[in-house]
Amino acid sequence: xxxxxxxxxxxxxxxxxxxxxxxxxxxxxxxxxxxxxxxxxxxxxxxxxxxxxxxxxxxxxxxxxxxxxxxxxxxxxxxxxxxxxxxxxxxxxxxxxxxxxxxxxxxxxxxxxxxxxxxxxxxxxxxxxxxxxxxxxxxxxxxxxxxxxxxxxxxxxxxxxxxxxxxxxxxxxxxxxxxxxxxxxxxxxxxxxxxxxxxxxxxxxxxxxxxxxxxxxxxxxxxxxxxxxxxxxxxxxxxx
Amino acid sequence: xxxxxxxxxxxxxxxxxxxxxxxxxxxxxxxxxxxxxxxxxxxxxxxxxxxxxxxxxxxxxxxxxxxxxxxxxxxxxxxxxxxxxxxxxxxxxxxxxxxxxxxxxxxxxxxxxxxxxxxxxxxxxxxxxxxxxxxxxxxxxxxxxxxxxxxxxxxxxxxxxxxxxxxxxxxxxxxxxxxxxxxxxxxxxxxxxxxxxxxxxxxxxxxxxxxxxxxxxxxxxxxxxxxxxxxxxxxxxxxx
DNA sequence: CACTATTCTCGTACGCGGTACGAGATTAGG
DNA sequence: CCTAATCTCGTACCGCGTACGAGAATAGTG
Numbered sequence: 001x002x003x004x005x006x007x008x009x010x011x012x013x014x015x016x017x018x019x020x021x022x023x024x025x026x027x028x029x030x031x032x033x034x035x036x037x038x039x040x041x042x043x044x045x046x047x048x049x050x051x052x053x054x055x056x057x058x059x060x061x062x063x064x065x066x067x068x069x070x071x072x073x074x075x076x077x078x079x080x081x082x083x084x085x086x087x088x089x090x091x092x093x094x095x096x097x098x099x100x101x102x103x104x105x106x107x108x109x110x111x112x113x114x115x116x117x118x119x120x121x122x123x124x125x126x127x128x129x130x131x132x133x134x135x136x137x138x139x140x141x142x143x144x145x146x147x148x149x150x151x152x153x154x155x156x157x158x159x160x161x162x163x164x165x166x167x168x169x170x171x172x173x174x175x176x177x178x179x180x181x182x183x184x185x186x187x188x189x190x191x192x193x194x195x196x197x198x199x200x201x202x203x204x205x206x207x208x209x210x211x212x213x214x215x216x217x218x219x220x221x222x223x224x225x226x227x228x229x230x231x232x233x234x235x236x237x238x239x240x
Numbered sequence: 241x242x243x244x245x246x247x248x249x250x251x252x253x254x255x256x257x258x259x260x261x262x263x264x265x266x267x268x269x270x271x272x273x274x275x276x277x278x279x280x281x282x283x284x285x286x287x288x289x290x291x292x293x294x295x296x297x298x299x300x301x302x303x304x305x306x307x308x309x310x311x312x313x314x315x316x317x318x319x320x321x322x323x324x325x326x327x328x329x330x331x332x333x334x335x336x337x338x339x340x341x342x343x344x345x346x347x348x349x350x351x352x353x354x355x356x357x358x359x360x361x362x363x364x365x366x367x368x369x370x371x372x373x374x375x376x377x378x379x380x381x382x383x384x385x386x387x388x389x390x391x392x393x394x395x396x397x398x399x400x401x402x403x404x405x406x407x408x409x410x411x412x413x414x415x416x417x418x419x420x421x422x423x424x425x426x427x428x429x430x431x432x433x434x435x436x437x438x439x440x441x442x443x444x445x446x447x448x449x450x451x452x453x454x455x456x457x458x459x460x461x462x463x464x465x466x467x468x469x470x471x472x473x474x475x476x477x478x479x480x
Numbered sequence: 481c482a483c484t485a486t487t488c489t490c491g492t493a494c495g496c497g498g499t500a501c502g503a504g505a506t507t508a509g510g
Numbered sequence: 511c512c513t514a515a516t517c518t519c520g521t522a523c524c525g526c527g528t529a530c531g532a533g534a535a536t537a538g539t540g
Contacts, residue, residue, distance in 0.1 A: 011428055014431065014432060014435035015431065015434060018435070025486090025538080026486045026537050027486040027537075028486080028487050028488040028534070029487085029488080029536065031488075054527085056525085056526080059490095064489080064490085065490035065491075067489075067491080067528080067529090067530095071487085124367065127363075127367045130418045133435075138439060138445060142445045145448060145450075149447070154451075154454050155454040156457055159451060160468070164408075164468065167407070168404075168407070168411075171403075171411070188251055191253045191255065192254060194255060195258070195259075195373075196373075198259065205378060207386050207389070208385060210385075210395060211385055211395025211396070212395060213395070217394070217396055224400075231475060231476060232475065234475065235475015264516065265508065266516065267507060267508080267514085268506040268507050268515085268517040269506075269517080270516090271518070294497065296496085296497080296498095304519085305519035306498095306499090306520090307499080307521095308517075308518050315498080482539105483539080483540080484537100484540105485536100486535100487535085487537105488536095489532105489535095490532095491531100491532095492530090492531095493530085494527105494529080495526100495528100496525105496527095498523105498525095499522100500521105500522090500523080500524105501521090502520100503521105504517105504518085504519095504520105506515100506518095507516075509512100509515100
């Protein structure tokens with residue numbers, strides 16, 4: 001194993017995963033690298049979706065044998081953690097806190113949204129997995145905590161707020177992506193519209209019928225995001 | 241096919257899925273039912289997690305051949321949609337709106353949380369998939385829209401709020417479940433704590449070190465949920 | 481310079497997943 | 511009864527993650 005190995009049963013010990021070993025003094029030299037493999041996996045996910053990230057396809061992208069990947073990550077789950085932390089590196093270094101924590105928080109959310117739009121598999125990956133706090137993720141958390149320093153929140157509450165914001169962004173971006181996908185497939189969009197029209201016409205869903213009858217607002221996703229984010233952040237309190 | 245079949249390429253036409261066909265007048269009688277299969281899948285997911293829900297295992301639970309399931313759902317993705325709508329049936333009938341839309345919204349969120357705690361696979365299932373609006377889901381949406389009637393929000397904004405609340409609940413419950421799982425495995429919890437201590441000690445993460453150094457609040461998940469929900473709902477505006 | 485311990489590479493193989501196919505069973509209408 | 515329609519399900523295919531272990535490369539040792 002390139003970076004050591006733990007006996008831990010189920011899941012990977014974060015120390016073994018993120019804290020680099022000093023490189024063994026004997027043995028064959030690695031032909032690849034964790035970074036290269038991770039980057040290939042990210043490129044694959046960006047181009048063809050997260051389902052295209054299979055050990056076989058990643059291996060062929062980097063020119064390795066399939067089983068060679070297991071010298072760099074003990075399993076696929078770990079590779080996904082590496083991917084998440086890898087792209088999180090694009091977030092740093094962010095601007096230093098301005099003292100206006102609400103504005104800083106909004107800037108953080110906007111940066112996260114841009115990242116997730118660039119890597120559409122990220123919202124799902126973040127939601128499903130228990131976080132593995134790699135160096136890039138940690139750097140960003142550190143930044144968020146610094147931005148929240150002017151508040152009266154204690155440590156746990158600050159982390160809560162950060163988690164809440166991240167989840168909020170992930171959800172909105174996931175919706176945004178789904179919406180875009182739907183718009184890209186007129187046949188499916190039409191089927192959905194037909195179904196909703198049928199439901200609205202059945203008489204058992206008056207509220208829904210009314211909501212759908214209203215004219216569609218021609219709002220850009222950016223505006224929607226900014227509006228909801230503002231509401232959310234402005235609603236956050238600084239009390240204990 | 242028990243309920244008809246569409247030519248739609250990719251994804252299932254909601255009309256074919258949710259609007260029942262009149263039952264064909266010829267041909268062999270179905271030996272199972274969509275409801276029974278769905279219930280079996282839900283029971284399996286509740287007992288052993290969503291990964292235990294495979295076509296083979298569901299089939300053996302209901303006493304059917306594997307391929308017989310495909311007479312009731314065209315693919316596994318659809319079966320998952322059926323599961324989501326199935327458990328959503330436990331939400332209705334909710335209490336009628338009281339006129340205090342904030343209180344109603346909080347009640348809705350609490351009901352959703354209880355449902356998700358009963359079916360821990362639900363948050364993930366909701367996040368990943370594009371919603372398929374089955375009858376039970378629709379009934380609940382209808383109820384939420386009615387609760388929001390006293391607000392000045394237009395139809396689209398009401399749906400937005402509902403989606404936001406649902407996502408919020410899903411995220412908190414997912415965290416809650418992960419936290420419980422971590423607490424149930426002391427070895428993993430200890431490894432995590434060791435790692436965070438090492439990070440805090442490296443000098444590059446002062447904010448994180450401070451946040452972790454603070455004494456842990458002994459709050460119940462229920463209290464945390466209620467507190468964050470209150471903040472969120474109270475922060476929502478009724479303006480356009 | 482062998483010799484050896486160590487580490488990485490990767491072909492093969494196993495079990496399990498979703499599901500296409502098609503033959504046989506069952507039903508209702510003519 | 512015959513025929514067309516519908517449902518049942520055994521078999522089979524391909525792709526997945528990954529265990530295993532043989533072989534290749536490296537660095538220290540005599």
